Amino acid sequence: xxxxxxxxxxxxxxxxxxxxxxxxxxxxxxxxxxxxxxxxxxxxxxxxxxxxxxxxxxxxxxxxxxxxxxxxxxxxxxxxxxxxxxxxxxxxxxxxxxxxxxxxxxxxxxxxxxxxxxxxxxxxxxxxxxxxxxxxxxxxxxxxxxxxxxxxxxxxxxxxxxxxxxxxxxxxxxxxxxxxxxxxxxxx
Numbered sequence: 001x002x003x004x005x006x007x008x009x010x011x012x013x014x015x016x017x018x019x020x021x022x023x024x025x026x027x028x029x030x031x032x033x034x035x036x037x038x039x040x041x042x043x044x045x046x047x048x049x050x051x052x053x054x055x056x057x058x059x060x061x062x063x064x065x066x067x068x069x070x071x072x073x074x075x076x077x078x079x080x081x082x083x084x085x086x087x088x089x090x091x092x093x094x095x096x097x098x099x100x101x102x103x104x105x106x107x108x109x110x111x112x113x114x115x116x117x118x119x120x121x122x123x124x125x126x127x128x129x130x131x132x133x134x135x136x137x138x139x140x141x142x143x144x145x146x147x148x149x150x151x152x153x154x155x156x157x158x159x160x161x162x163x164x165x166x167x168x169x170x171x172x173x174x175x176x177x178x179x180x181x182x183x184x185x186x187x188x
Contacts, residue, residue: 003143003162006113010134011147011160014072016046017131019171021069024156027174031157039066047127055123064124068094068131075135076158080149084139091136100129152179 003011019026020042023033034042043062048054071094078087094100099119104112116133118125138144146161148168152175161168170176 007134007137010130011138014131014135015158015160017065017069018073019157020046021066022073025154026157028154061124068128072131076147076149079144079147084144087139091132094132098125098129098132100133150175
């Protein structure tokens with residue numbers, strides 16, 4: 001089973017929000033959560049991409065999405081640890097908090113698409129509701145194993161595994177290569 005394009009977009013945005021807005025380590029280097037103008041830019045970067053326009057982000061939306069990103073990190077971590085019950089509990093709280101609800105919206109070229117909206121139309125609530133719904137759909141299907149936390153030493157960035165055989169274990173090829181090199185040197 002694979003992600004449909006809309007759910008994949010939502011879980012990838014969730015991963016980008018976690019990786020850009022939460023502290024930890026990336027590739028052996030410390031990552032500090034951004035603040036001020038850097039926070040706004042990090043949120044805009046995380047929400048943009050995949051052919052979408054980069055949104056204008058205000059301070060309140062950026063701060064709210066940073067709070068949501070911390071909870072989403074916990075979801076990725078609990079899935080990685082195999083505690084789907086805790087991940088579901090966290091997501092149920094997030095779904096209720098954002099008032100996530102499906103809605104059919106018209107597509108520009110005709111037809112309809114299911115989008116997930118929050119209890120208000122704000123940037124932060126809308127994206128948080130969508131990301132929580134995407135992660136809930138992954139956990140509620142057999143796609144939970146596609147959500148991961150990098151297994152490289154001194155790296156805790158999250159990822160969505162879109163490989164055919166669900167074999168991805170690292171956030172990047174740099175972390176994969178770093179781990180393989182360390183293992184090789186350890187055998188010498």
